[in-house]
Amino acid sequence: MENDGNIIIQRNMENNMEQVNKFLSVYKDHDIVIESSTSGKYLCKELLKLNYTIHLINPAKVPEISNNYKKTDREDSFQLADVYRKGGMKEIYIPSGEIENIRSLVRYRHSLGEELTLKKNKIHALLTSYGIIIKATDPFGRKGLREIESNYSNLNYSDRIVLRSLLSDISYIKDREREIETEISSISDNNNNIKLLMTIPGINFYTAAGILSEIGTINRFDNKLKFASYTGLIPSEYSSGTKTVKGHITKHGPSILRFFLVETVHSLIKFTKKFKSKYLSIVRRLGKKRSIIAIARILAETIYSMLKNNVKFVDQERKETINPNELYFRRLEELSMKKINNMRRIANNGNVQGDSANLIYRGGIKDC
Numbered sequence: 001m002e003n004d005g006n007i008i009i010q011r012n013m014e015n016n017m018e019q020v021n022k023f024l025s026v027y028k029d030h031d032i033v034i035e036s037s038t039s040g041k042y043l044c045k046e047l048l049k050l051n052y053t054i055h056l057i058n059p060a061k062v063p064e065i066s067n068n069y070k071k072t073d074r075e076d077s078f079q080l081a082d083v084y085r086k087g088g089m090k091e092i093y094i095p096s097g098e099i100e101n102i103r104s105l106v107r108y109r110h111s112l113g114e115e116l117t118l119k120k121n122k123i124h125a126l127l128t129s130y131g132i133i134i135k136a137t138d139p140f141g142r143k144g145l146r147e148i149e150s151n152y153s154n155l156n157y158s159d160r161i162v163l164r165s166l167l168s169d170i171s172y173i174k175d176r177e178r179e180i181e182t183e184i185s186s187i188s189d190n191n192n193n194i195k196l197l198m199t200i201p202g203i204n205f206y207t208a209a210g211i212l213s214e215i216g217t218i219n220r221f222d223n224k225l226k227f228a229s230y231t232g233l234i235p236s237e238y239s240s241g242t243k244t245v246k247g248h249i250t251k252h253g254p255s256i257l258r259f260f261l262v263e264t265v266h267s268l269i270k271f272t273k274k275f276k277s278k279y280l281s282i283v284r285r286l287g288k289k290r291s292i293i294a295i296a297r298i299l300a301e302t303i304y305s306m307l308k309n310n311v312k313f314v315d316q317e318r319k320e321t322i323n324p325n326e327l328y329f330r331r332l333e334e335l336s337m338k339k340i341n342n343m344r345r346i347a348n349n350g351n352v353q354g355d356s357a358n359l360i361y362r363g364g365i366k367d368c
Contacts, residue, residue, distance in 0.1 A: 001078075001081040001082065001085055003085065005082060005085060007078070008027075011023075012074075015042075015043065017046050020043065020046075020047070021050075024047075024052070031054075031084070032047060032052055032054050033055045033057065033080045034047075034054060034055070035057065035058075036056050036057060036058045036059070036092050040056070044056050044094065048094065055084060055089070055091050056091060056092040056094055057083075057089060057090070057092060059076065061090060062080070062083055062089070064082070065079045065083075093216055095213075096216070098187065098191075099213055099216050101187050102184060102187060102209050102213040103214065105180055105183055105184050106184060106210040106213050107256060108180060109177060109180040109181065109206065109210075110210070110256055112173050112176055115173055116173045116174070116177070119169050119173065120140060122166055123163065123167070123170075124139070126155075126159060126162060126163060127151070130151070130155060130159075132151045132154065134148060140170065148167075181206050184205070184206065184209050185209075188209050188212075192310075193218075193307055194208045194209055194212055196306050196307065196310070196311070196312055196313075197211055197212060197303065197306070197307075200264065200268070200302075200303075200306075200313040201267055201271040201313075202263075202264045202268055203267075207260050207264060210256065210260050211257065211260050211261070211303065214253075214256060214257040214260075215227075215257070215303075215307070218307040218308050221304065224304040224305065225301075227300060227303075227304040228297050228300050229250070229252065229253075231253050231258060231296075231297070232249060232250050232251040232255075232257075232258055233261070233293060234250060234297065235247060235250070236248060236250050249293060258296070261299055262292060262296045264299060265292050265295045265299060266292070268295065273315065275295060275298070275299075278295060279291055282294055
């Protein structure tokens with residue numbers, strides 16, 4: 001499309017790089033606008049490797065497309081080009097290869113955690129149906145597993161099989177979690193921003209990598225308010241005349257980023273005087289849940305300042321100096337030890353004292 005809106009050429013082509021390169025060889029100097037679909041993201045990555053100028057957009061955020069009842073590839077492609085020609089189109093951030101890789105692994109690791117919770121809840125429900133309550137602080141730690149084993153004979157035949165299967169699933173998922181965390185540490189080796197984030201109490205290597213992967217580069221946000229808006233932790237507003245009413249948080253942006261921020265807050269209000277005091281000052285007025293969200297927003301703004309100014313987290317009241325490099329490599333060493341222990345467990349076919357695999361493969365649980 002030319003600057004005056006005239007169409008130069010409009011055609012369909014297969015979604016493969018051979019066809020795309022053949023077409024683009026004639027139009028090398030044109031900017032390329034791509035819809036953020038699954039195939040669109042693949043095309044975007046391939047074209048970036050060839051140094052093309054790419055503009056990735058979400059069609060749902062373009063009224064000319066989302067409100068158009070005429071839904072065809074031909075019509076949508078025209079609208080994409082026309083909106084870009086007119087300007088003012090909000091583009092989707094395209095992360096670097098490193099950030100994209102970390103993000104993919106972190107999101108998969110997060111899904112494993114959700115799956116693990118689901119399996120544990122099923123075991124709780126199964127045991128509860130027999131009136132069995134596990135008293136151990138960690139029902140799936142060594143003491144908890146011994147309690148489960150001691151109650152095994154109280155289950156009927158079919159539920160023994162179900163319990164065995166669920167425990168086996170938990171063992172497998174835990175192994176995958178450790179494996180993915182090790183891979184994350186490998187591809188994000190010596191990342192300075194991860195080091196800075198790990199100086200915040202409650203943020204380990206995995207959480208730091210997760211937060212950074214959803215942010216990308218902090219310089220794409222003009223100020224901390226825009227970053228807070230990206231996290232979806234700001235309240236929605238409704239205006240009517242001179243009256244403005246604030247509602248629930250917008251929940252814009254990646255939900256996994258909000259998850260990491262909210263999870264970190266629970267540690268912050270325990271171990272840092274500043275955040276604890278702030279939390280206590282608003283909890284009576286807002287309640288626990290809303291207060292946690294409010295502190296999560298403050299944390300988001302703190303993270304913005306840290307990454308923007310390349311400074312570590314400082315708790316003034318504790319006057320504690322944290323060496324980011326020392327902390328970073330200590331956490332990497334911990335991950336390395338986890339990997340070694342995981343390899344030993346696999347080599348021993350799961351027969352590690354206290355592990356859920358031990359409960360599965362030892363005599364009794366195995367023999368249904």
